[in-house]
Amino acid sequence: MELQIRNLSKTYPNGTQALKNVNLTIPTGMFGLLGPNGAGKSSLMRTIATLQEADSGSIMLGDLDVLKQKEEVRKVLGYLPQEFGVYPKVNAEDLLDHMAVLKGLHNKKERQAVVAALLQQTNLYDVRKKNLGGYSGGMKQRFGIAQALLGNPKIIIVDEPTAGLDPAERNRFHNLLCEIGEDRVVILSTHIVSDVSDLCRQMAIINKGEVLLTGDPLRVMDDLSGKIFKRMIGKEELMEYQLQYNVISSRLFAGKTLVHIYSETRPDYTFETVQPDLEDVYFTQITKAQAAPAVNEVLKAMS
Template sequence: MELIIQNLSKTYPNGVQALKNVNLSIPTGMFGLLGPNGAGKSSLMRTIATLQEADSGGIRLGDLDVFREKDEMRKVLGYLPQEFGVYPKVSAEELLDHFAVLKGIHNGKERKETVASLLQQTNLYDVRKKNLGGYSGGMKQRFGIAQALLGNPKIIIVDEPTAGLDPAERNRFHNLLSEIGENIIVILSTHIVDDVSDLCRNMAIINKGEVLATGEPLQAIEQMQGQIWRKFIKKEELAQHQTEHAVISSRLFAGKTIIHVYADARPGQEFEPVQPDLEDVYFATISGVTRKTSTPQQEVIA
């Protein structure tokens, strides 16, 4: 099973072009859609989920034409949006049972078994009688995955799922997503680089509605070997370095500023080489300093 997105564009009534000729091939497994806030990730997810129309282009899931067969797409889709609300005075078991009815599971015995199985899978069975208002953020996200798994979907979309989770809940959620992504398409839309590096075999980097790069995270990192350099500087020196070098990121460490610079050769004696990671790939791509493109639209990491 593969999701094929071809020449997808979307402009909102206020004139904002959210998607610009997007082309992607998304295979079975975990796929990371990585980009900053406002990059167009949620617009793309809503379009795939048939929650909004595109201006042009098409989407296919296997033999299914998503735009022409919206109802069929919805039958095989699980969706956890960025803002997932719950009824605070209803238990997880009751609300999941209600969602199961809406999903078309009308047989009472089958529905009961399905609800129990999903609550077990998401590690919520022991708290199934507890009202959702008493759940932590991570528990609510796991409940969101439980409802997304109703009906044995072929594709699941999760939009910014780990934002605001503490490290322990984030790890639990990662383990759950990893298990789910073994047999179906799971699209993880996020601005958190570690989510993609930890979970995804394939990814795309998107910004301002355009896909800038696609490929495998490990290969992308390997391609950047020998091109990332680090230097400790004073805060007031940052502007000068940004003028003289391709500074892709800066951060504070022990009261000092560390900059990462993209360059084919050592940019100065005070710079030291750095083992690149996906964050370097991401910032270099977003900032536009990488120019090894195979097409005018995007870099293909292969």
């Protein structure tokens, strides 16, 4: 099964165009939707999850029309939103059991078996009687995945799931996502580049509601081979370098500033070639998108 999104657009009443003619084909497995905050990721996820209407376009999940057959889609959908609240004075087992009833699992014996299996799968069985208010951030996220897996969904959406998790909980969550993503569509929406590079076989970069790039992370990194260069400079030199070169990223390192630039050829002998990673791909695409309006204005003024 695959998810097909065609010409999807959404503008909010305040005039913000959250989605601009989005086209994506999302196959079975882990798919990474990467973009900065405010890029339109959550708007796209909410639309796929049948929580908001689109202005135009279509979304098909196999034979299901997501925009028209909302009730049927909800039967095969699991969703972990960015803001996932829990009842703090209820334990995990009881709340998951209650959610299972809402999902349509009315046979008590069958429901208990499903709840126990999901708590085992998410490594929460030993703390199933503990109130959710006492759970860590990572434990709450794993509980969120447990509820998303109720009903054995064909598509699971997780929106910014690792933001704020410590490294150990992040690794546990990654392992869990890999496990559940083997035989269904799992969409991972995030602004954390390493989440996508670690987990996803296919990806898209989105910014200001527009899809900038799609493909296999390894392939898109290879496409940049020989075009990313780095150099250590003084902090006071950064602005000069930004004016002179296509600086895609900069960060402090050992009291100096490490810059990465995009160039078809080595600028000069002082620059060192870098083996591109997904962060370089991401920053190259975002930088190009941000520069496009300015270039268009210059061309318009010259015409």
